[in-house]
Amino acid sequence: MPERTLLMIPGPIELDAEVLAALARPQLGHMDPAVAQAFGRVLGRAREVFLAPGAQPFVVAGSGTLAMELAVANLVDPGERAVVVNTGYFSDRMATILERLGAKVESVGARAGEVPALDEVARAVDGAKLLTITHVDTSTGVRAPVEAVAKAARAAGALVVVDGVCSVGGEELRQEAWDVDVVLTASQKALGAPPGLAVVMVGARAMAAWRAKQHRVPSLYLDFGEWLPVMEAYERGAPVYFATPAVNLLLALDASLGQLVAEGMDARFARHARVARAFRAAWRAMGLTMLPAREEVAAHTLSAVYYPEGVDAGLVGRVRAEGVAIAGGLHPALKAKYFRVGHMGGTRAGEVLAVVGAVERALAASGWRGASVGEGVAAAARELGGGHTRT
Numbered sequence: 001m002p003e004r005t006l007l008m009i010p011g012p013i014e015l016d017a018e019v020l021a022a023l024a025r026p027q028l029g030h031m032d033p034a035v036a037q038a039f040g041r042v043l044g045r046a047r048e049v050f051l052a053p054g055a056q057p058f059v060v061a062g063s064g065t066l067a068m069e070l071a072v073a074n075l076v077d078p079g080e081r082a083v084v085v086n087t088g089y090f091s092d093r094m095a096t097i098l099e100r101l102g103a104k105v106e107s108v109g110a111r112a113g114e115v116p117a118l119d120e121v122a123r124a125v126d127g128a129k130l131l132t133i134t135h136v137d138t139s140t141g142v143r144a145p146v147e148a149v150a151k152a153a154r155a156a157g158a159l160v161v162v163d164g165v166c167s168v169g170g171e172e173l174r175q176e177a178w179d180v181d182v183v184l185t186a187s188q189k190a191l192g193a194p195p196g197l198a199v200v201m202v203g204a205r206a207m208a209a210w211r212a213k214q215h216r217v218p219s220l221y222l223d224f225g226e227w228l229p230v231m232e233a234y235e236r237g238a239p240v241y242f243a244t245p246a247v248n249l250l251l252a253l254d255a256s257l258g259q260l261v262a263e264g265m266d267a268r269f270a271r272h273a274r275v276a277r278a279f280r281a282a283w284r285a286m287g288l289t290m291l292p293a294r295e296e297v298a299a300h301t302l303s304a305v306y307y308p309e310g311v312d313a314g315l316v317g318r319v320r321a322e323g324v325a326i327a328g329g330l331h332p333a334l335k336a337k338y339f340r341v342g343h344m345g346g347t348r349a350g351e352v353l354a355v356v357g358a359v360e361r362a363l364a365a366s367g368w369r370g371a372s373v374g375e376g377v378a379a380a381a382r383e384l385g386g387g388h389t390r391t
């Protein structure tokens with residue numbers, strides 16, 4: 001048997017048995033009726049997950065970075081202004097992508113662990129073609145206030161693009177109700193499928209902006225014009241070919257989106273919030289400090305936690321020796337100072353307790369004496385509820 005480690009990094013994540021089984025089916029061709037059906041279902045279910053019944057989904061083989069490029073390459077022309085609400089590593093990446101496309105980019109930042117001030121965003125977005133915002137920045141565990149920022153950007157007439165790679169399927173995100181033009185994600189994070197699919201949900205206003213674009217999209221693979229007939233055809237159940245879809249991944253995504261829809265988005269958002277509260281209670285009880293500066297900006301899909309005094313990045317390896325894979329830091333200025341635990345997808349009470357217990361034991365093995373093993377687990381268990389107190 002290969003070694004089995006509980007995978008609790010911020011993506012890829014643990015896969016459900018039904019999703020794994022979908023991957024193990026005999027290979028099907030991309031024009032097979034069963035694949036056409038599954039692809040069509042993926043597109044319909046994606047609208048339910050993004051809470052965007054009227055939007056056009058694009059599901060294309062590639063990672064989240066491809067989703068980022070797809071989203072903006074079809075909207076900006078060289079010389080146009082774009083505002084990046086910058087909360088960390090992936091916002092920097094979005095700025096780079098926009099610069100490559102020839103946009104004039106203005107980043108509105110904040111110190112690590114915080115979100116930019118709304119009035120600064122409102123000032124910067126005046127006269128811009130679009131604004132991008134990372135819903136959950138995976139490098140800091142900070143959740144940005146998408147609804148409020150989208151409102152300010154819409155008031156200025158700018159298109160709103162949300163990088164939801166670490167949020168869609170976990171954090172509350174209501175694309176149509178919040179009037180967000182484009183939301184993008186990838187298969188391997190809170191959607192609970194393997195890596196390899198970019199998912200971009202495009203609202204009517206953004207589709208119109210794409211049609212009105214002055215310059216042709218420079219890359220063939222990135223062009224909505226190539227993909228739109230493919231998406232429409234698969235949704236009709238009559239496949240057409242542009243570039244071979246990632247058949248097996250689509251079957252897996254079909255299974256995972258089916259589970260998301262069955263759980264219900266509101267229930268799913270609430271479960272992620274409950275799991276995040278339990279982790280926060282544990283870190284607090286252990287005397288650890290989180291990277292997000294305030295509870296209100298702490299993500300529900302991952303925790304970013306500073307190493308305590310005297311403990312370094314060797315902790316990640318010690319946690320792995322306890323059977324749990326967590327991640328080190330990613331923010332360029334701070335990366336040696338904190339670790340990250342992903343808690344998205346199917347995470348439930350049992351995994352919370354396993355992860356906290358592994359971190360406590362690894363801290364003890366690192367020689368840290370700031371808390372006793374068990375204090376974090378007890379705090380998480382209390383927060384999760386459902387237990388009883390000895391009488």
Ligand SMILES: *Cc1c(COP(=O)(O)O)cnc(C)c1O
Pocket residue numbers: 011063064065066090134136137138163164165166186
């Ligand atoms: C993971 C991630 C990405 C990049 O996705 P890849 O699949 O690694 O290309 C982009 N944005 C955010 C917020 C992410 O968490």
